Amino acid sequence: MATPETTTEVPQDFEALKAVILERKAQLPKRLKQVAAYSLDNPDEIAFGTAASIATSADVQPSTLVRFAQHFGFEGFSSLQQIFRARLRERTPGYEDRLKALSENEHSKLESGSIFNGFVAAAHRSLDNIATSVDPEAFERAVDILAKAETIYLIAKRRSYPISSYMAYAFGKLRVKYQLVGTAAGIDDDMLAMAGKNDAAFAVSFSPYASESAAQARLLAERKVPVVSLTDSAFSPLAESSKVWFELVEADHAGFRSLSASMAFAMALTVAIAEKRHRLIDEAKAE
Amino acid sequence: MATPETTTEVPQDFEALKAVILERKAQLPKRLKQVAAYSLDNPDEIAFGTAASIATSADVQPSTLVRFAQHFGFEGFSSLQQIFRARLRERTPGYEDRLKALSENEHSKLESGSIFNGFVAAAHRSLDNIATSVDPEAFERAVDILAKAETIYLIAKRRSYPISSYMAYAFGKLRVKYQLVGTAAGIDDDMLAMAGKNDAAFAVSFSPYASESAAQARLLAERKVPVVSLTDSAFSPLAESSKVWFELVEADHAGFRSLSASMAFAMALTVAIAEKRHRLIDEAKAE
DNA sequence: GTCAATATGGAATTTTCATTCTATCAGTTC
DNA sequence: GAACTGATAGAATGAAAATTCCATATTGAC
The missing domain is CATH 3.40.50.10490 (Glucose-6-phosphate isomerase like protein; domain 1)
Structure with missing residues (x-):
């Protein structure tokens, strides 16, 4: 096993992952650096492609992709890919922040508050879609x-x-x-x-x-x-x-x-x- | 092979697909109609899910999904899924610009559009205040x-x-x-x-x-x-x-x-x- | 009410894909 | 300059997914 106790935490969203990649990019070996650059430049490809297709267009071996993912604490390439997919699902940038702000406000302390926050969030989402x-x-x-x-x-x-x-x-x-x-x-x-x-x-x-x-x-x-x-x-x-x-x-x-x-x-x-x-x-x- | 000469053309983008689905929805058998409704209501699910997972949440068999795809001229479910994926790729290349996009989007080209944008923005502002x-x-x-x-x-x-x-x-x-x-x-x-x-x-x-x-x-x-x-x-x-x-x-x-x-x-x-x-x-x- | 045509469910099959393993290669240290 | 450490490529493996096929059910026509 690689890490019995996780020293650095596994990034859970795209922004966090991006930050970690940039932070460690300099110390990465050649091929992994190549993957790092590719993944940040073509996030959509990572989201939808298969390991094989991505490997080809990033000019590395599929196994390198797996190692890349494991290097950042993921179980394999697939679980890293989930992060890239989630990014496409969440529509707007403002939306994330709004939700976070909502869950941290005073309302969330009280029971009825979560109902309140829920409706505000739903309204925001609706408006994001409309355009x-x-x-x-x-x-x-x-x-x-x-x-x-x-x-x-x-x-x-x-x-x-x-x-x-x-x-x-x-x-x-x-x-x-x-x-x-x-x-x-x-x-x-x-x-x-x-x-x-x-x-x-x-x-x-x-x-x-x-x-x-x-x-x-x-x-x-x-x-x-x-x-x-x-x-x-x-x-x-x-x-x-x-x-x-x-x-x-x-x-x-x-x-x-x-x-x-x-x-x-x-x-x-x-x-x-x-x-x-x-x-x-x-x-x-x-x- | 199904059709050596394509009688009706296979839709190549999401909008075309949507149009064809709507056009034929009335004549579709029960389960296929169910899939039609689900696919247009949850396009993101189709894009990301596997045939099995989509089938479960649309409450049909995986084979029905394949049949659905073939019904519209696709080779199989996977090629239909490509359409749904392409839709997500093409949408807004830069998420950072998303908010700015509201003021510069297609709506603002047209006269009534600025009214439209104005009300969406006002609604967002209202909701930001409420909390x-x-x-x-x-x-x-x-x-x-x-x-x-x-x-x-x-x-x-x-x-x-x-x-x-x-x-x-x-x-x-x-x-x-x-x-x-x-x-x-x-x-x-x-x-x-x-x-x-x-x-x-x-x-x-x-x-x-x-x-x-x-x-x-x-x-x-x-x-x-x-x-x-x-x-x-x-x-x-x-x-x-x-x-x-x-x-x-x-x-x-x-x-x-x-x-x-x-x-x-x-x-x-x-x-x-x-x-x-x-x-x-x-x-x-x-x- | 019976038959034919079509639709559906579910298992079997085939294909595709991620992952793992091993041999090789490059770089570093003693 | 030899031995060691770590990275990489490419094939092998095994799992998972899409697709096909067949038996059953449903619908519609006569």
Whole structure:
């Protein structure tokens, strides 16, 4: 066995590993130094390649990779590779620090505090995802469709309802005509019956999908009312009825999904629509 | 060999693959549909896992994964997996630049994009604040008061309404008795008239304060109904009627304040209450 | 209600891959 | 300049993983 008592600890994350490698790089033998340089220059290769393929492109023997890993206290090459893989899974740099900060704050001392921290962390994660998962051009198209609509119909049930109730509030403030569908059952369909092709709808539904929302969206789509939708999976029944749809996966804590990303999205959409609409009105006046 | 001449082309990148999967998802048999959903919902798992581990967590057989891959023209599971791996490689070459990327990302090229980025950034800022501005002990007390209540009255108007409408939804799921006050004007006061000192209320109000909310909170406080409140200033009229109150300043973009922090707070409070309540019930039963 | 076609589960097989072992080589010390 | 220490290459080994195959189950058509 190499070390019965571990003198230096085995790095557990990429940053730590990087630090150790840099620290000892100078004293490393030739081939190991070569591997060290390669691993820091091509971390993605290490993450995905096989020992053989990496060995070839780093111009060493596979066994050298194993020795390299063992040199830094890992059991073998595979366990070192895990570090490189984990690095790709954790998305943003800020996120790590935030989590660490959360786990060290006062809340973690108290029981309910961990629940509190959990939801804050989930919200952060959700927001980190949103920028990459929303296509800017689709967003632009959505704004366009909704800005041109006479009346915007907001469709949402259950968990999605807070989203559209916020939009309703904001539209009210911004003097954009809207109809909130989903409050009292029964009158919904009468409301939707008034929607024509000069109007548009925005539907929000997360799994488990409320069948009514999907049905209402379909109804509107059949009547040539353009539908924009927000959902959490490409498999949502909403997608097929929509001209533009967004997939937004919210992170969760203890099974309760965050609404932060959806909320931020809704706010952005609302304000963008209002802005575009006012511009359209101004342009119309100018002529 | 399966197809000497490729009738439909094999997707070469993640986006193409996603498109093909979505296109054919309806005609897919049960298990393959299951894999389709799993793969699009957990792309990272597919990238890193082994066929066996993925199969377990998607609840199918390893062979089903191979069949799935072949169904879309790949030689086997491994070549499909390459697509998922490539997706991770191409994403953001430099993680350090990630935060900067938000201000320089694709969104900012388009007009509506800057609005979008602005709201995401505001939400992040809000969440960063929340941990320091909420006192863990006060949170614990709030949970205690509300967990002991028979019925929880949720008071909110306008901008705060989405917050409590989420809580209402969650309380419903969690089997906690509640009354949402603020929907239709007029009947509110009748509802509140039924509140007794075994109940409790949670009020949310941000400036400009809805005078009704403050009045209703005062009314309840006079009748010895404990009130917990969430607001954005120590000067809020809600504060004086409340046993416990929280000050939560949301960051804003273009004058529109985020709701992310309040939302995260509401979720944490809701779940903490439900948990504590169930514990109290269990303890009562045990005696 | 029966048959055919297709889908599925699970074991068997084959391939691939990490690791270990041994011979060789280079550098260092006495 | 010989003997020793440590590094390296390359083949051998054994484990693990992907894939294939076959029996069974399910679905849909007639």
